[in-house]
Amino acid sequence: MSQSNRIGGGLIDRSRSLDFRFDGRTYQGHPGDTLASALLANGVRLMGRSFKYHRPRGPLTAGSEEPNALVHLRVGARQEPNTRATVAELYDGLDARSQNRVGSLSFDLLAVNDLLSPFLAAGFYYKTFMWPKAFWEKLYEPIIRRAAGLGSLTMQADPDLYDKGFLHCDLLIVGAGPAGLAAALTAGRAGADVILADEDFVLGGRLNSETFALGDASGPDWAKAAVAELASLPNVRVMARTTVIGAFDHGVYSALERVADHLPEPLPGKPRQTLWRIYAQRSLLCAGATERPVAFRNNDRPGVMLGAALRSYTNRWAAVPGKDVAIFTNNDDGHRTAEDLVAKGVRVAAVIDSRADAPRTNRYEVLAGAVVTDASGRLGLTSVKVRLASGETRTLACQALGVSGGWNPNLHLTCHQRGRPVWNEALAAFVPGGTLPPGLTVAGAAGGVMSTAGCLASGAEAAVAALADLGRKAKPADLPEAEDAPVRITPLFHVPGRGRAWLDQQNDVTVKDVKLAHQEGYISVEHLKRYTTLGMATDQGKTSNVGGLAVMAEMTGKSIPETGSTIFRPPYTPVPIAAFAGRSAGKDFRPTRLTPSHHWATEQGAVFVEVGMWLRAQWFPRPGETHWRQSVDREVLATRRSVGICDVTTLGKIDVQGTDAAEFLNRVYANPFAKLAVGKVRYGLMLREDGMVMDDGTTARLAEDHFVLTTTTANAVGVYRHMEFCRQCLWPDMDVQIISTTEAWAQYSVAGPNARKLLQKIVDPAFDISNDAFPYMGCGEITVCRGLRARLFRISFSGELAFEIAVPTRYGDALMRRLVEAGRTFDAVVYGTEALGVMRIEKGHAAGNELNGTTTALNLGMAGMVSKKKDAIGSTLSEREGLNRDDALILVGFRPVSRDETFAAGSHFIAKGAVANAANGQGYMTSVAFSPNLGHTVGLGFLKNGAARKGEILRAVNPVQNAETLVEVVSAHFVDPEGERLRA
Amino acid sequence: MLIPHPLLGPRDAQEFTCLGDASLIDRPDWQADNAVDRFHDYLYLRDNPAGVHKELWFHEQGDRSWLVVTRDTRSHEIISAELARDVARARGRSR
C-alpha cells in the first residue's frame, strides 16, 4: 500500500513501518503517527458517522478535542468504543473499526436520518414522540437508542489491570508546550519538586506542529532538549501521555496516565492506565489553546478541518488530506497555515479571508472579504463555494479546507471550582476569570498569551511567582528568541445562509437548532445547552461552545459576555470507568478480613459469609449433607445436646482503662456500670443520644481501672468512634484511655451442657472453673495448654452453659484444633454464624435485625435497664412521650399456629379479619429461623403492646411474596426461659 | 479536600469522618429542669449554614483525634482546625 498523501519531513520514524487495519483494510504508517494521521497519509478522510443524522465525517482536529473521528479500537474483550483516532497512537497490528453505522461506512442505511432531519431538530424528543404515551418506552425509545449513539460495548469483562497512585509536588505544571516547558525549566533548576504532565506522547505542544525557530533550534528540537534536561533532574517528574482531568479542593488534582494504550496490549502484570491523585502546593495551567471553526453550510464534509489541525498533520505528521487545499480564516493564523503548506510544496487553492483588510502576498491567492458558503462532496470534500467581496460566487476545487475561526484558551481546569471565564475582545475569546482554584495560576495560551515568545516568558514568570509564593527563590530560565506575532482577528462565527451549518459536530447541532431554541424561549445559555445538547457530548463542546454562544448572542442582540458563558467540569477528556475503579475490581473490590480459625475452617470445607469485610464460617457441611439446613440443624442440636465451638473473634473488643473508666462506661451505657465487681461481666445497652439503641455487648472488669467491652461485629468501628467522641468532646478531663484490641485475641465461644468439661481439658488445672469458682457472668485471666496466657468469660449468646475463651491470635488456629480434638469425647461440633443465629433467636436475644436504629430499650423489653439515676448518653431523650406510648412496639416471640407452616422476616402483623394495609399494621417480624429443637419455625418481632398480648392469634402478612400465616404471640424465649442452663 | 491537622499537617479528607455542627460539644445538663427540651434542641436544631461553619471531623484513619474544623461550606476554604478536646475545654467541658 502506498501512503499516497504522505509528504516529506515530520516527526515520524520512517525507518520503520507499521501495519494497521481500519474497517478491515490494511494500511501502513510509521511510529509517531496517530491513527488519524496515518489514515490521512493513506488518503482516507472518511472516519465515522455522526451521532444523530449519520452524516459522513472525517477528523476536524488533530487532538483530544476531536468530535468526529471516533472509532472502535482493538477487538475482543479489549475493544474500546469512542476512541478518538486523532490521539490513538499507531502500533503494529492496530485494528480499528468505524462505528455508529448500519452497513458500511460509505453506505450507512441510517443515513436516511439525514433526510428526516426536519423532524429530528433540537427538542425532537420532547415534541415528536409525545403521543401515544405507551409508545414511548416500547417503540420510540428503543428505535432512537439504536439509531442514535456512538460506539458499542463488547459486554465482555475488561482483561486489563488499572492502577491508582498518589503523588506530591511543589508545583504541578499542566501542559508541556512552550509555557509549560519554560516553567518546568525555571522551577526544576531551582530545585523544586515539579510534576510536568502532558496528554501527548511527544512533549512540546504546538512547538511540534509549527515551523518557528526558537533561537538557533527548531521548535521540536528545542522542546526535545528541554525535556531531556528536565528528565535528568531528580526533582522533576516528566509525565507524557498523562492528562490532568480535574482540579479539586485544596490543590488536589486528578490525572490519567495512559501507560500502555500505545502498545498492542499491556505487559503482563502491568497496568493499562494509572489514575493519579496529585497533591500540589501550587499548580500552573499551561494547557494551550484550541482552535475553533467557522460554521457554514455543509462544513462537516470529510476534508474540512481546523486550520491548525491541517498544519499539525502537515508539519508534524507529514500527511496532507488532499492535493489541493483551501483555507478559510478570519484571522492571521490561516495565513500561517497557507505559508507552511506552500513551503511544503502543497498547492494552496486560495486563502478565503473574511476580513476586507486581509494581508496580501504573492505566494498564494488571497480572497479578501470573502466567505465560504457551501461545501460539496458527500463522502469527501471536492469543492467549496466562495462568496467573494464583490458578491459573486466562485467554486474552488479542493480536497481539504482548513478553517481558522480564532483560538479558545484551554481554561477548563480554571472552571472546576466554579470559576467563570471572562470575554477578551482583542482575542475574541474567553480567558480565565473569576475565582481560580486556590493555588492555581495560568500561563501561556491558556491565559490568552498567544505568541511563542509570550508563552515562554509567561511560563517562566509564573513559575518564579509560584515558587516565591512558597517562599522559594527561582530565576527565570534563559529563553530563546521566538516568534512574537500579535493576534489579529475579526470575529466571525458562522456564515449566514440556507442549509445546515454545523456547530457541534459530535452532537449534530446546527446554527438552525440554536435559532430554534431561541424562538422557543430557551435563551439562557444553560437552557440552550440542554435543549439543543450543544456541548454535551464527550468532547464537552471544546470546538463548539463559543460558536453556539455567539449565535445565541446574535439572536438576542446582546454581546457574547452579556449572553453568558458555560463552565466546565471534570474530566477534561473522557476517562474509562475502569480507571476510576483501579485495582478495586472483582474479588479485590475491597479487602477481606480473615478470622484466626479461617485456615482450619477452609480445611473443613466451611461455607463462608461476608460480614462487613470479615469472612465468617456460615456452616460446616459434613459428607452426605446436601442442604444447608441439614448442617445447621445438626450444629444447633449437637450444641444444645453436648457442646459446640464457634469463632467469635469478629466481635469488636475495646480496651478501656483509667481511674475514670468505670464512670465513663456508666455514661456511655444506659445501664449502670460503676459497681461492677472485678472479675465480673455485665451486659450493656448503648443508646444514641436520641434514645435509640446503638449497640449492645458485654463488658468485663479485669481490674479496678481496666475493662474490656465487646461490640457487635457490624458496629465495632462506629462504637469506637462514638466512645472517642464522648471521651474527647464531652468529658475531656476524664482519666480514661480506650483502644481497639479486636484482633489481638482469638476468641471462641464454647457452649453447651458439656462446655465446662471440654474446657477443663484445656484450661490449666491451677484455675478452677467450676460453677462455684467461676459462676455465670464471671471472667478472669487464666492460662491454657500448660502456660499460655488467656482470658475466660462466662457469657452466653446461645442460652447454654457457655464460655468465651481468648488467646493471643497467633495461637488461635492451634487452640481451635486443640478444642476440636478435646471435644471428640463429647461429640463436639464447630458451628457457624447460621447456627449462632438460630440459637440466639431460640433464646430471644436481640441482634442486628432488632437493633435496627429505630428501636428503643423499651421496644426491646429492656426499659428497666435505662437507669434514671445517672447521666448517660440517650437516657434523657428516651423519656420522650412519643417513645413511651402505651401501644409501643415490644419484642415478643411468634410461632405458626399450624406448626408445619412457616413465615418470613419482614412480615407485618395484621389482626384477623382486618384489611392488610399500613393503617392496620400491628408491628413487624424481625428475625425468623427454623428451630430444630422445637421442630417448627420461630420468629421474633415487634408488636404493639406486645408484652400484654401473649396467646393472641395474628396474621403475619408478607405482601412481597403474597403469603400469609396465622401466628401465635408467645414469649421471645423459646428455649430455657428461666435461664437455668446458662447458670448450670 | 485536605484537612490541616493541627498536629500532623495537611491530610487527605478520606482519612476522616465528618459528624457536622461542632455544637454537639455543648451537651446539656441532664439534671436541668427542661432537660428533655434542651437535649432536643441540642440534637436536632443544629446549624448547617452556607458559609463559615465549625464542624466536627474524626481522624479515623489517622491519630484518632476529633477536630473542630472551621470551614466555608461554599468554597470549602478551611480557616482553621483545632483539637476538639482543646475546644471542649475552652467551652467549659471537663469531666
Place this chain on the structure above:
Amino acid sequence: MHDLAALTPLGGTQPKTDRIGSVVITEVTDRALVSVSCRPGGAKTFGTAARKLFGMTLPGPGSWAAGDRWSLIWTGPEQWFAEAPFASHEDIARIVKAGLGDTASVTEQTDGWVRFDVEGDGVVDLLERLCPVPSRRMTAGAATRTLLEHMGCFVVCRTEAAHFSVIAPRSFAGSLHHAFCAAARSIA
C-alpha cells in the same frame, strides 16, 4: 511451656518473603507490640518512667524513635506503640505495665497487627501506588497512620526511600500482601 504452635498473620508457620523486581516484601513476626497511653494525672512521672523503661525520649507527632531494644511510634495524642523483640518480650504488656505503673494505660497489641517490611529501590514507587502519604518525602524517623487500599495502617520510614514498615490490622494480612505484590508487579 505451652505447646500450641503459632501461625504467622499470613497463615504460615514461617514468615513469608517475596522478591518482586527491586522490592522485597517481608512478613515480620519477631516483634512484640504494646500500646501505651499517658494518664492525665501522671504526665510528668510518666515521662520519667517511660524514659527509664524505654531508654529514650518519647517521639512526637508523625515520628518514631528506636533505642537498643525498644522502638516507639507516636500513634495519637498521649499515645504510643512500643515494639520489642518477641522472644524476650512475649508478655510485653506485663513488662511495660510493671515499668510504668499507674502513670499509663497499657494494652497488649502484638497479635492485633501484621507488620510487613518493604525494602528496595522501588519502595517509594510501590507506596505511591497504595497510600496518600508523601512517602517520597518521608525521612528515617517519620511514621504516620493512613489508609492503604481501604485498610488503616501505620507507615513507618526506617531508611529514607529504601526501607519502610507497614503495620496493619492482622486480619487484613492476606489482602495487604496481595496489594503489595500487585503493586510491586506493576512497577517491576
